[in-house]
Amino acid sequence: xxxxxxxxxxxxxxxxxxxxxxxxxxxxxxxxxxxxxxxxxxxxxxxxxxxxxxxxxxxxxxxxxxxxxxxxxxxxxxxxxxxxxxxxxxxxxxxxxxxxxxxxxxxxxxxxxxxxxxxxxxxxxxxxxxxxxxxxxxxxxxxxxxxxxxxxxxxxxxxxxxxxxxxxxxxxxxxxxxxxxxxxxxxxxxxxxxxxxxxxxxxxxxxxxxxxxxxxxxxxxxxxxxxxxxxxxxxxxxxxxxxxxxxxxxxxxxxxxxxxxxxxxxxxxxxxxxxxxxxxxxxxxxxxxxxxxxxxxxxxxxxxxxxxxxxxxxxxxxxxxxxxxxxxxxxxxxxxxxxxxxxxxxxxxx
Numbered sequence: 001x002x003x004x005x006x007x008x009x010x011x012x013x014x015x016x017x018x019x020x021x022x023x024x025x026x027x028x029x030x031x032x033x034x035x036x037x038x039x040x041x042x043x044x045x046x047x048x049x050x051x052x053x054x055x056x057x058x059x060x061x062x063x064x065x066x067x068x069x070x071x072x073x074x075x076x077x078x079x080x081x082x083x084x085x086x087x088x089x090x091x092x093x094x095x096x097x098x099x100x101x102x103x104x105x106x107x108x109x110x111x112x113x114x115x116x117x118x119x120x121x122x123x124x125x126x127x128x129x130x131x132x133x134x135x136x137x138x139x140x141x142x143x144x145x146x147x148x149x150x151x152x153x154x155x156x157x158x159x160x161x162x163x164x165x166x167x168x169x170x171x172x173x174x175x176x177x178x179x180x181x182x183x184x185x186x187x188x189x190x191x192x193x194x195x196x197x198x199x200x201x202x203x204x205x206x207x208x209x210x211x212x213x214x215x216x217x218x219x220x221x222x223x224x225x226x227x228x229x230x231x232x233x234x235x236x237x238x239x240x241x242x243x244x245x246x247x248x249x250x251x252x253x254x255x256x257x258x259x260x261x262x263x264x265x266x267x268x269x270x271x272x273x274x275x276x277x278x279x280x281x282x283x284x285x286x287x288x289x290x291x292x293x294x295x296x297x298x299x300x301x302x303x304x305x306x307x308x309x310x311x312x313x314x315x316x317x318x319x320x321x322x323x324x325x326x327x328x329x330x331x332x333x334x335x336x337x338x339x340x341x342x343x344x345x346x347x348x349x350x
Contacts (some may be wrong), residue, residue: 001070002047007090008032008056015040017047022102027091032056034063041067050097052076068312072101073111077267080185114226114231121202121230128195129271142178144186149174162186177303199224200249214330216290217282220276226320229272239321246273248314261348264310273313280312281305290332292316 002025015028030036041049041064051057057073064071074097107231114122139161146152151174154164163251165182203209203224212223229246236242243249247268266273284296284305292312299308323330331337 001262002045003098003101004047004049005094005099005101006049006051006060007093007097008051008054008060009090009193010056012090014090014094016091016098018095018098018102022099024095027094032060034059037063038067041069044069046070048072048101050074052093052097053111057111058119061113062116073113074100075111080093112235113229118228118231122225124195124198124202125225125228128192128199131188131192131195135185135192138181138185138188142181145178145181146170146174159189162189189221208324211323211330214331215319215323216286216288216292216314217279218316218320219279223278223320225272225275226317229269230321230324233321233324239318239325242317242321243314246276246314246317248273248310248317276313276316277309279316280309282314283312284309288332291335292319292332 002020003018005016005018009032011031011032013032015026016028017027018027028040030040037060041047043068046068049064050072051060051074053073053075061073113119135158141156142165143153150283151168151170153161153168156164160183162185165178179180199221203220204311206224206227208227209220209223212218212226212350213220230236230242236245240282244265245268247264247266247270249265249267251265283290283293284300286293292315295315296308299311319330322328
């Protein structure tokens with residue numbers, strides 16, 4: 001089977017085709033469009049095609065599979081030959097991808113793209129996040145402008161910012177300066193509310209969401225994002241691997257000596273990781289006690305709060321996957337109750 005490397009670009013993509021002996025059969029530069037890809041790959045005999053994961057790789061991956069090809073989407077972090085090369089062009093990158101296919105593909109950590117419907121729903125969450133960031137930027141700009149003239153607005157929730165601005169006693173000429181920003185904040189808040197309504201409606205289609213919300217600190221948004229991020233829980237051999245998949249695994253360096261543990265890898269979905277860390281802070285602030293909170297509080301005695309929150313976030317991801325795959329009800333003191341049960345069984349048998 002021929003090996004093809006395809007370096008995807010926003011407008012143009014480079015292609016390099018190798019035969020079974022590794023000789024270059026052909027090279028091509030095509031437009032990164034559905035029509036061009038269908039023209040080049042349609043009707044050809046089945047080939048192995050290697051792509052790097054990126055913004056265009058999901059739809060290209062799906063299209064090439066529809067055309068009958070075997071597609072491998074590689075994690076860019078695993079292709080150091082490309083990322084760290086001192087001679088880097090799209091043409092060379094395409095050939096490197098094709099030659100990598102001739103080795104052991106498991107070394108590339110192939111990526112499994114989500115289906116189109118899941119991708120669409122995740123796009124809603126990304127749009128919501130972009131709206132929130134835009135609103136935050138506008139609010140910070142208003143505060144900065146007013147502070148420059150010696151005025152400040154009362155503190156309060158972001159949702160009530162426009163109301164606080166309207167109640168503030170500010171000079172008319174200063175209000176005229178920031179009013180365009182305030183109107184943008186008003187419009188953004190309305191759009192964010194609409195997105196929040198969508199989140200609630202979309203979450204109702206997934207029974208796992210209500211299951212996850214039993215965990216203290218987990219809300220609808222994080223629960224839905226987790227379901228859409230993982231999509232298929234069966235693709236993980238065990239729940240602990242979910243923590244590594246989301247970038248919570250510490251970096252390890254070992255060479256003839258004891259391994260050195262570094263900061264977390266931060267691989268995987270940064271947005272999902274951020275949501276879990278926010279929930280972990282909520283667990284640490286919560287008045288409801290649990291084994292998760294006790295673990296975080298013990299860790300805070302040795303480390304700072306942020307380190308503890310990251311550790312709790314990793315445990316949250318593992319716990320959520322475990323509940324999803326087993327269907328068990330959430331028990332905030334699961335380990336304590338398990339040990340008590342074992343002790344009772346042991347006492348009965350003796």
